[in-house]
Amino acid sequence: MLSNNRIEAVARRYIMPPRIICRVLCVTLLLLATRDAFAGEGDRNGIQSFGLRLAYGVGSRDNLSFFSVVPRLSMYLPEGIDRPLAAHHLHAEWVSEVILSSINDGSSTVEAGLTPLFFSLRYDRGQALVPFVEGGEGLLYTDLRGERLGSRFQFSSQAGAGLHWLLDENLAVTAAYRLRHISDAGITRQNSGLNTDFYMIGVTYFRRP
Numbered sequence: 001m002l003s004n005n006r007i008e009a010v011a012r013r014y015i016m017p018p019r020i021i022c023r024v025l026c027v028t029l030l031l032l033a034t035r036d037a038f039a040g041e042g043d044r045n046g047i048q049s050f051g052l053r054l055a056y057g058v059g060s061r062d063n064l065s066f067f068s069v070v071p072r073l074s075m076y077l078p079e080g081i082d083r084p085l086a087a088h089h090l091h092a093e094w095v096s097e098v099i100l101s102s103i104n105d106g107s108s109t110v111e112a113g114l115t116p117l118f119f120s121l122r123y124d125r126g127q128a129l130v131p132f133v134e135g136g137e138g139l140l141y142t143d144l145r146g147e148r149l150g151s152r153f154q155f156s157s158q159a160g161a162g163l164h165w166l167l168d169e170n171l172a173v174t175a176a177y178r179l180r181h182i183s184d185a186g187i188t189r190q191n192s193g194l195n196t197d198f199y200m201i202g203v204t205y206f207r208r209p
Contacts (some may be wrong), residue, residue, distance in 0.1 A: 053202030
């Protein structure tokens, strides 16, 4: 007969925690809600922007540093959300990002992640400097060892702010700061998590309606 400890261990390993279920449901609902944004034709549909950022990150412990490449693509939100915001010069984006990082921890360490549930909101009246805030949730694979992360697969929660410096109507230089927290959401017992401050610079191309 299985002991209580054994049953608990099996449950922790194979039963999806409620936090993960909620995140999966959020992603699913968002994809359903934004299906019309992929039309690609029309006034404010389809792709809103795309770009590339380079990032330098500083971990919260053990003198960890990250060197990252972050390609990104954003879409317009549904019209019922997009147009009321645009009337007040606020422009919301649903962003998908990929992050590829080399980690300086005394060995050859890498990470790769996808952030499909990420949003950006900018204030744009046509000025040269456009401020924005952004944040969201993603998934990450990391080769990092010795940081009590529990497993190689992590969830990432992140938030930040920055500025777009418009060089012309469409092209901008982008500078941003972002705080990222990663953990395995309690899937394993050893789950101390890790915070990283990222300093980002890159270019963004906006598709104007």
